Amino acid sequence: MAALLLRHRQVSTLGVSGILKDKLDPCRPHVESRLGALAGVCNLLREYSTSNDNRAHKFDFLDLTCPHAWYPVARRKNRKIFLHVGPTNSGKTYHALKQLESSPSGVYCGPLRLLAWEVAKRLNKANVPCDLITGQEREEVNGAKHKAVTVEMADVTSNYSCAVVDEIQMLGCMTRGFSFTRALLGISADELHLCGDPAAVPLIQEILKPTGDDINVQYYERLSPLVPSQKPLGSFKNIETGDCIVTFSRREIYKLKGQIERGRKHLCSVVYGSLPPETRTRQATMFNDASSEFDVLVASDAIGMGLNLNISRIIFSTMKKFDGVEMRDLTISEVKQIAGRAGRYGSDFPVGEVTCLHADDLPLLHSSLKSPSPILECAGLFPTFDLIFMYSRLHPKKGLYRIMEHFLENAKLSENYFIANCEEMLKVAAVVDVLPISLHDKYLFVISPVDMRNEISSQGLTQFAQNYAQKGIVRLKEIFTPGTLQVPKTESALKELESIHKVLDLYVWLSFRLEDSFPDRELAASQKAICGLLIEEFLERFGWQKQPKTRKLPSRVNSGFLLSKETRQYV
Ligand SMILES: Nc1ncnc2c1ncn2[C@@H]1O[C@H](COP(=O)(O)OP(=O)(O)OP(=O)(O)O)[C@@H](O)[C@H]1O
Ligand SMILES: [Mg+2]
Incomplete structure (x- = not known):
């Protein structure tokens, strides 16, 4: 391993490997949306943390049958919902963005960082100042009243004139679906524009019934054959x-x-x-x-x-x-x-x-x-941190793994919902449960964008969590050796560099949430950028080249803490 000094070759899964079969899923578990605690404590928490335990005992925290009631700010509004549905390339997103652009304030929630970037760029170009907020980026623009975010970052406590949730059919995704459900039920906007596949229309209409929101469905045709x-x-x-x-x-x-x-x-x-x-x-x-x-x-x-x-x-x-x-x-x-x-x-x-x-x-x-896409029947759901926290007060001996497992097995759901697949998160819960950190901090590691199927990435998470538990501060150089990043020469070296990028990305993500304990965000971000450049160098060198037009990057970049001037311009 070139640059990462990861001490633990084996990630302990505490004997859960039988239950936790690795599953490939196109949706990355970028699941910020469960971080209810950071976004503000919900009504339930306020009510029950001040009450006596008898009252708390009577409340069924496993009852998830009324998720629309989790979002009091949105429920105070009578939202106008516009469903833009049709085939791909039919202008659904285009029309929703036009509305967003012309509104005094708003948010775009997309399924990919690339889409959030594209929208922020487009709005800023159209002289509508727009922040970009993803798990790993905060690019704030002076005077911005608009935001382009990844759906997991959607804020359900602010009020907007207009909001767009793109690719809304993703609410049926096994792993990330609940973040779309949360955006659908929880965003407080006068106008909420949902873009996606017509297969999601009946489910959305059903889910929104208890909210009393007005729903208007607009069908689109492909713009080119x-x-x-x-x-x-x-x-x-x-x-x-x-x-x-x-x-x-x-x-x-x-x-x-x-x-x-x-x-x-x-x-x-x-x-x-x-x-x-x-x-x-x-x-x-x-x-x-x-x-x-x-x-x-x-x-x-x-x-x-x-x-x-x-x-x-x-x-x-x-x-x-x-x-x-x-x-x-x-x-x-x-x-x-x-x-x-x-x-x-x-x-x-x-x-x-x-x-x-x-x-x-x-x-x-x-x-x-x-063929038409099959009609979506259920939307993803996951308990908020508040519910998990309240449940843990009744069962103080249970670790996060057991609590999550208990929710998975026993949560009561209405027929329009399924509980999210959180095998990846359970793996992390098993790792952090043995550490002396708070439930909230454990939860934070659990929802971080770690890829537990990737050995280097899962070792990185383990080490970050252990160092955090032991010292309260995690310096990047403790696991990162400066000056060792190189242009990969083989595909396995390329894969390793991609994994190192994931670990650095995780550090940046944690640094936005535990700022004092992960102080080396800038270093991690610059090293991430170098990884990207080295990977691109590999891509340009790999295979036949007519006229190599590659940038002059040395094959071995000094990735030390003081970047060379030459490299800085790329970072
Ligand atoms: N009325 C229009 N005038 C100019 N360009 C348009 C118009 N409608 C759509 N476009 C452009 O056509 C392309 C496809 O539109 P858009 O991305 O909105 O499609 P979509 O229906 O959201 O597709 P997908 O399902 O793949 O997300 C985009 O580049 C968009 O900017
Ligand atoms: Mg679109």
């Missing part, structure tokens, strides 16, 4: 400028990039989930830029949501994906979302095309594109 091809691509010789090949593992992504570049006609940008978001944006920008040599994109389903890319044709290299348990066919919504990136309105390609690499896959592609 999407043509499913009758012919497969067959061979990489047939790749053309503007093509995007989709595959689902990073190994396949690099394999395909190599195969295409060996033909010496095209250079490929890549976009996939574990690339740092800044790198993803720059790769996408290079591909979008007609004057760049990178004219083909090789991507995973990380491109599948809301993004506007300059894609002429989507080519599925496979119609199957490993979901953590088994290889399964892509769902109808996945196929539509991904295919919907081709021929975006206003891009260089007025007509989008979609095909598969292999002829055998074409029938599933065609049938998926013709």
